[in-house]
Amino acid sequence: MRFETLAIHAGAEADAETGAVAPPLHMSTTFQHGPAGERRAGYEYQREANPTQDRLETCLAALEGGERALVYASGMAAMQGYLECLANGSHVLIPNDCYTGLRALFHEFLPHRGITATAVDMSDLLEVRAALRPETALIWAETPSNPLLAVADIAALAEIAKAHGARLVCDNTFATPALQQPLALGADAVMHSTTKYFGGHSDVMGGALVFAQADSVYEQAAHRRHITGSIASPFNSWLILRGARSLPARMAWHCRNAQLIAEFLSSHPAIESVNYPGLPTHPGHAIARKQMRDFGGMLSIQFTGGREAALRFASRVKVFTNATSLGGVESLIEHRASTEGANPVSPQNLIRMSVGLEHLDDLIDDLKQALL
Numbered sequence: 001m002r003f004e005t006l007a008i009h010a011g012a013e014a015d016a017e018t019g020a021v022a023p024p025l026h027m028s029t030t031f032q033h034g035p036a037g038e039r040r041a042g043y044e045y046q047r048e049a050n051p052t053q054d055r056l057e058t059c060l061a062a063l064e065g066g067e068r069a070l071v072y073a074s075g076m077a078a079m080q081g082y083l084e085c086l087a088n089g090s091h092v093l094i095p096n097d098c099y100t101g102l103r104a105l106f107h108e109f110l111p112h113r114g115i116t117a118t119a120v121d122m123s124d125l126l127e128v129r130a131a132l133r134p135e136t137a138l139i140w141a142e143t144p145s146n147p148l149l150a151v152a153d154i155a156a157l158a159e160i161a162k163a164h165g166a167r168l169v170c171d172n173t174f175a176t177p178a179l180q181q182p183l184a185l186g187a188d189a190v191m192h193s194t195t196k197y198f199g200g201h202s203d204v205m206g207g208a209l210v211f212a213q214a215d216s217v218y219e220q221a222a223h224r225r226h227i228t229g230s231i232a233s234p235f236n237s238w239l240i241l242r243g244a245r246s247l248p249a250r251m252a253w254h255c256r257n258a259q260l261i262a263e264f265l266s267s268h269p270a271i272e273s274v275n276y277p278g279l280p281t282h283p284g285h286a287i288a289r290k291q292m293r294d295f296g297g298m299l300s301i302q303f304t305g306g307r308e309a310a311l312r313f314a315s316r317v318k319v320f321t322n323a324t325s326l327g328g329v330e331s332l333i334e335h336r337a338s339t340e341g342a343n344p345v346s347p348q349n350l351i352r353m354s355v356g357l358e359h360l361d362d363l364i365d366d367l368k369q370a371l372l
């Protein structure tokens with residue numbers, strides 16, 4: 001089946017008991033079993049598994065082309081869920097432009113277990129190869145990256161990882177499987193913040209790992225999730241499954257709006273650069289064309305006038321909302337450096353945009369008046 005069809009039907013089969021066409025929401029924390037704990041339908045307790053969570057996992061595994069998926073309470077819980085499976089003393093390559101939470105895990109928590117990371121430019125394969133150490137167990141990629149929209153060649157990274165005996169995990173939050181399927185390109189697992197495009201309406205948190213194979217990391221991550229309780233709630237799973245069904249249609253519109261906004265902004269004199277992989281001038285454009293079906297709804301812009309110009313723009317928008325997060329139906333902008341705490345790494349002249357599903361002309365009019 002094709003992607004659009006899978007998005008609607010995988011995990012969303014009619015309810016066997018009632019015939020309900022919309023997937024039912026099972027809130028039960030516990031499941032009746034026999035006197036010696038015999039399970040009736042495989043379920044025992046919600047912290048391990050529940051039919052609604054299972055439906056979402058079936059859907060996500062199908063959409064990413066993986067064997068199994070695990071759903072978590074948030075994207076960060078999913079990220080941590082994978083990283084806590086690393087052996088003590090492991091070394092990891094992470095992108096120098098990446099989600100702040102990934103950097104925080106490596107600064108604050110993983111060093112206690114002797115796990116270290118080297119930040120590299122993942123679009124530079126020579127730099128990636130040179131940073132490998134004998135104890136490098138994992139390459140963690142994020143492409144396109146946050147907030148610079150850098151593009152890494154997933155197939156090439158998979159080859160490098162394989163040759164080194166390391167694994168490759170790709171944070172696929174920005175692209176979603178509607179645009180990019182890292183497992184088909186050789187990644188071992190994909191991570192998602194389903195809070196973003198899967199949920200799609202800025203009203204639900206969730207995360208997921210999708211594994212190419214039900215390998216030992218999958219088994220370990222599933223066990224750890226069961227014991228530590230980081231699983232997604234049934235209600236959140238239900239909302240994210242609902243979101244997944246319209247993901248392909250929404251992504252097409254996000255991409256169209258973002259592409260035209262990127263083109264509009266790239267000719268504006270106040271703007272020094274527009275970071276969007278759909279622009280032929282983007283350094284990762286050729287690789288993005290090769291590995292993505294379209295270029296996504298995220299972009300960032302950098303102002304010639306520095307931080308002041310960026311903040312002035314942010315204070316003038318009316319249709320775009322100043323808020324963090326992304327992937328919802330509404331357009332958001334954010335001065336990233338201001339939200340990164342004490343040691344911001346994003347350029348001060350940078351504004352990140354999550355382009356929503358409003359009418360393109362209203363978005364462009366808003367940008368025009370804010371840029372005046």
Ligand SMILES: *Cc1c(COP(=O)(O)O)cnc(C)c1O
Nearest residue numbers: 074075076099146173193195206
């Ligand atoms: C939001 C985000 C995360 C973290 O997910 P949460 O659901 O907020 O915990 C991780 N990676 C990327 C690329 C994100 O955008």
